[in-house]
Amino acid sequence: xxxxxxxxxxxxxxxxxxxxxxxxxxxxxxxxxxxxxxxxxxxxxxxxxxxxxxxxxxxxxxxxxxxxxxxxxxxxxxxxxxxxxxxxxxxxxxxxxxxxxxxxxxxxxxxxxxxxxxxxxxxxxxxxxxxxxxxxxxxxxxxxxxxxxxxxxxxxxxxxxxxxxxxxxxxxxxxxxxxxxxxxxxxxxxxxxxxxxxxxxxxxxxxxxxxxxxxxxxxxxxxxxxxxxxxxxxxxxxxxxxxxxxxxxxxxxxxxxxxxxxxxxxxxxxxxxxxxxxxxxxxxxxxxxxxxxxxxxxxxxxxxxxxxxxxxxxxxxxx
Amino acid sequence: xxxxxxxxxxxxxxxxxxxxxxxxxxxxxxxxxxxxxxxxxxxxxxxxxxxxxxxxxxxxxxxxxxxxxxxxxxxxxxxxxxxxxxxxxxxxxxxxxxxxxxxxxxxxxxxxxxxxxxxxxxxxxxxxxxxxxxxxxxxxxxxxxxxxxxxxxxxxxxxxxxxxxxxxxxxxxxxxxxxxxxxxxxxxxxxxxxxxxxxxxxxxxxxxxxxxxxxxxxxxxxxxxxxxxxxxxxxxxxxxxxxxxxxxxxxxxxxxxxxx
Numbered sequence: 001x002x003x004x005x006x007x008x009x010x011x012x013x014x015x016x017x018x019x020x021x022x023x024x025x026x027x028x029x030x031x032x033x034x035x036x037x038x039x040x041x042x043x044x045x046x047x048x049x050x051x052x053x054x055x056x057x058x059x060x061x062x063x064x065x066x067x068x069x070x071x072x073x074x075x076x077x078x079x080x081x082x083x084x085x086x087x088x089x090x091x092x093x094x095x096x097x098x099x100x101x102x103x104x105x106x107x108x109x110x111x112x113x114x115x116x117x118x119x120x121x122x123x124x125x126x127x128x129x130x131x132x133x134x135x136x137x138x139x140x141x142x143x144x145x146x147x148x149x150x151x152x153x154x155x156x157x158x159x160x161x162x163x164x165x166x167x168x169x170x171x172x173x174x175x176x177x178x179x180x181x182x183x184x185x186x187x188x189x190x191x192x193x194x195x196x197x198x199x200x201x202x203x204x205x206x207x208x209x210x211x212x213x214x215x216x217x218x219x220x221x222x223x224x225x226x227x228x229x230x231x232x233x234x235x236x237x238x239x240x241x242x243x244x245x246x247x248x249x250x251x252x253x254x255x256x257x258x259x260x261x262x263x264x265x266x267x268x269x270x271x272x273x274x275x276x277x278x279x280x281x282x283x284x285x286x287x288x289x290x291x292x293x294x295x296x297x298x299x300x301x302x303x304x305x306x307x308x309x310x311x312x313x314x315x316x317x318x319x
Numbered sequence: 320x321x322x323x324x325x326x327x328x329x330x331x332x333x334x335x336x337x338x339x340x341x342x343x344x345x346x347x348x349x350x351x352x353x354x355x356x357x358x359x360x361x362x363x364x365x366x367x368x369x370x371x372x373x374x375x376x377x378x379x380x381x382x383x384x385x386x387x388x389x390x391x392x393x394x395x396x397x398x399x400x401x402x403x404x405x406x407x408x409x410x411x412x413x414x415x416x417x418x419x420x421x422x423x424x425x426x427x428x429x430x431x432x433x434x435x436x437x438x439x440x441x442x443x444x445x446x447x448x449x450x451x452x453x454x455x456x457x458x459x460x461x462x463x464x465x466x467x468x469x470x471x472x473x474x475x476x477x478x479x480x481x482x483x484x485x486x487x488x489x490x491x492x493x494x495x496x497x498x499x500x501x502x503x504x505x506x507x508x509x510x511x512x513x514x515x516x517x518x519x520x521x522x523x524x525x526x527x528x529x530x531x532x533x534x535x536x537x538x539x540x541x542x543x544x545x546x547x548x549x550x551x552x553x554x555x556x557x558x559x560x561x562x563x564x565x566x567x568x569x570x571x572x573x574x575x576x577x578x579x
Contacts, residue, residue, distance in 0.1 A: 111386065196423035200485070203381060204436035204492055205413030214439065215425060
């Protein structure tokens, strides 16, 4: 009896202090992480609040559908909006096929231990870490001065058509920048396709290509779409890569061909905030433009989330 | 261990000679020599990790999907070497179908699941596909349950129905041999009974090789039984003999539940 009673007393005595200490730890952690979250939220709220309060009143059909006027102190952002959308569309057309094909090769065909696979993988992750201004310089050197000027020499007798900053070169430069996003997202999606399904297909006498095309890729579509939309929202916001490769400060007309320059929302914000002859007159326009860019990226990200969950439900056979 | 002599009236479908499987440097299966009789059910039994699934998967070249896996030896389907030079595993797998342990229907409609093998095989005629889908579902004893909802997603079926769908899918391409890797191990007793009755029915037209953990099941469904232990084929004989008078003591120990 006493043998049992003694340890029981111990059990009750020590842990109380320890429990208190443990609880103190819990509380400290909860308070500090709560504070950290609060700081983030407050900063976000201040930025968004400021932009919304000052920018919302600018938003009107006129703002969306007219060009800047009076030295950018009046008018709207239509050319920049149009240029951004056009550039992003072109970029998507370039980046999705290349990115998906790369990921399919890496995940479905390449032997995981070969030096080629490893090199490509290292290249992809390094690509993701390259500062965006470097992409801009690369685009200028490679697309504009090498590919573009080369095309001019071959097709236009040296006359300058393609060998200058243009919508096409900006879109391709941006595609190179967003390539890792699409590759990584697609590979992730491919990895999530159960081995069972591949085996089922192969056991029915399907070739590797049939299995990838008919079973694996359809399963991976939500992931690929998510990657695409993330790439789009990144591409819509970046300015540095297009700085030397196609964006213009101001254009009286919209781009009419792939070798024209274009205006861009992100660059327009930079221009409005640094190059305006009348800062006070430009400010409301600036707020409006920032709000539009924020809404654009926010909507795109939201679309990624919605598309992903929709497709996932459909694949699971629930919807 | 060599194959047991099989009485002559039974035609051999698969002739396996010194089939050896390695995973990297590790040997997963010691040389196996065995003849699998046509339109019979052969059960592969043995404790987990004994090499029976490895053996099964090397009969339709599914093992080579594992990067580290190497196969040595000879497997002949009606005298044709399936590991021979210039033999396409895709063609081998069309003639030797497979049903897996976990039912793995595609997240497509019931109809499209069964039609898949036909479509990839280059059959585009709609009425032919429809006819063969119906026949395969009928063979798998699933037609009556699903004929009203062929366009529903296959993932909405019960576990037992999904497994029968997978069997129908394998049958639709009209293979000659059907390999089954523990097809009923994830199913409830009623669904298991369905599958067992089905195997019995299928053995009229197909050569069936089934891996099972369940010895009663092996005794119920198979004509022949091969006992594997520690990556080796220990004994192969008529199921009746294996279960009543096995020639090896290891077999007897396993059958009577002394280990495994």
